[in-house]
Amino acid sequence: MDAPLWIDTYAPELADLPQPEVRDRLQRTVGEPMNLLLQGPPGVGKTAAARALARAVHEDPDADLIELNVADFFGRSKKEIKNDPRFEGFLAGKSRMAKADMINHVLTESASHAPVSGAFKTILLDNAEAIREDFQQALRRVMEQHHRTTQFVFTTRQPTKLIAPIHSRCFPVPMRTPTTDEIIARLETICDAEDIAYDTDGLEFVASAADGNLREAILTAQTTAEQEGELTMQTAYETLGDIGDDEAIAAALTAARAGEFSDARGTLDDLLSDGGYDGKTLLTELLRVARSQSALDSDEIARLHKLAGAADHELSEGLDDKLHLMHLLTAWADGRTELRAMA
């Protein structure tokens, strides 16, 4: 089926990759099973580049490109992994296996299978920064054993999380944040292809709001186009305002300031348990939303940031994210300039 999202339908081919250095480097690896390390910030197209490469290299990319999202492997429970259709086939009947063994098993199995077309296949380890170190050590050998038939591609936003032996086994392909102009050019191409009316201000607004995240820019453009029918500064602004949890977070801030802590806590609870946030991300979002609130004067916002530093520290020491965020909000609502009333 055709994907509904432009980020999928307009995924680039290898020859169309916008960053010439990346394109050149990847094109040179075609035909040779070479381990690659694609590194760069979120949403710049690392996975898209890896997929483009696989389409260029393999006759049957569906069979010979094996994608493993490592964050999904290490961030979830064993049961969730086992029930994931992507891994199910490898793990049927392996209920007693430890988690580290599970991914090891999935990898070794998929690395040792013969490619369907051509001489080798590609294993894409997405979000590789999530791979635990002990497993990275185990991976060294797997990479060497199957070097003839398997090309490993790592994508990561934090290359420092990978151990040196992995770095040395890979050909690095750094990807930089696309410039606003590059994003605008990309949006223009897509809008032309989709026959969407747009103006330059609109594109510029979307591109700069995305702050180098191409995925976000394309999603914003599509959402605006679907909801408003055209992409102008006004429509894009309105669309962006409705998206995401900004409203909920702003409501939590307002409730906290009014002393309605139970309401604030309920909102945090929803965001943390259902919204996919962890404590640190939610803290960053809280601050961002606070900065955008015109109802708050700058002193209040500054004070919240001052308290947030201490709360962030406690967040990393403690276990219960919600508790520390509530601590921050109650202290802020109490008018304190230090997180704690007593030193």
Add this chain to the structure above:
Amino acid sequence: MADWTERYRPTTLSEVRGNDKARDAFHEWAETWDDHGQAVILYGSPGVGKTSAAHALANDMGWETVELNASDQRTADVIERFAGRAANNATLAGSAGGGGARGGDTESRQLVILDEADNIHGTYDRGGASAITKLVKDASQPIVLIANEFYEMSRGLRNACEDIEFRDVSSRSIVPVLRDICRREDIEYEQDALDVIADTNDGDLRGAIKDLQAAAEGRDAITAEDVVTSGRDRAMDLFPFLDAVLKEESAEEALQSAYRVDETPDDLTKWLENNLLAVYEPKEAARAYDVLANADRWLGRVRATQNYSYWRYATDNAAAGVAAARDGTSGGWTRYNRPQFWPGSNETADEVCQRIAERSGLSIDTARRAVLPFLSAMTHHCKPRELTVAMTAAYDLDEAAVSFITGSGESTNKVESIVADAEELRAEAIEAHSGGAFAGGTLDGGDADGTDSDPAASSRGDDSEASGSAVDADTDGDATAETADDDENQAGLNDFM
């Protein structure tokens, strides 16, 4: 001076106080043991007379007793040696003629008493629990298991035995026992004194007798003043504890209460944090969060270092600190809620995010945070419909998932018709492009138009069948397509199908 609890231990069942029903059931069990041959479990709080009842019963029936309690090592081996032999053999003292075997005369029985049967565990008692279960099933002598917690015992053991509950002895039943003892010890008493003793030992008859003895030590009369109401430590329930910390007690008292609650500091912290906003004013809450944050940091250190002695600081902060954060005391009844100890999961959300993640090559977290909000906005209340149908078809979503993304009600006609249309679209696409159904990225928007005009699409009534046949069509198509390639296996497989 002898221990009064021993001196006045009942010698016959009729003297066992406060649990008439249990006593009668126990007697009945012994009388009919020849017929059923089952073991019995006596369970209940400490000090209500379980052990006394067992010994009294043996006395009444004229049975020998063999006792094995927690002070003995109770490995499988030991249990087998002592109780097993006792349970299967004749007694020395009893009439050997009866042989002790089932059907022999009841006079020659041996009553095997296994005290603290709920406390057989650890390496010290290796194999003990299963040995007891086996013993209980095979024994040819009556066995009494005594326990405080019925459900601490294995299910196999529980099922193999009859069970009799000994309830806490009401203070109304305790007072006559105390009065009786005072008479026999020739001690003058004030009724109030006995009442105080009975009340402070709520339910615990043995404790009451101990307290009476302590109060009467060296005197020949006891008054209410003589009774030191020290009270034994008993476990405190959670809700009274929350009341104590959040409403009533001082920091010191709250800390003492925390020691009496049978919960770990991390659970206590969660309980307090979950319920404090229902009681505290904003100012108080801000102070309470100061100390709760401290408690949680200590819990973090426990987790990091595995040094559990830090738990005490977590308890200090959580219990005493939260109590101290309060300005005064308050009353009334509050509905306390159970905190969420494990992050819950929303299966629909997980599944939707997983499908998006798979399609776009994202982690599930990224899909949830960076893509899902846009997708929801794009298809808000299923508008535009065409896109919503395309999305439903592409990710193969069901009604619940569509409702989750778009915010439209799950059982509305709108959502149902979208899912049905998407189903058609999928079947259509698979039929029309069977060879390339999984090639991806080759179909264009024009496809959706074709669906509406095509009468071959399955009716809405038999969706499941439609999808079933769609899968078939797909497999065949795939295999045919593959045959063109050099994949011999696949072609061979096709011949068999």
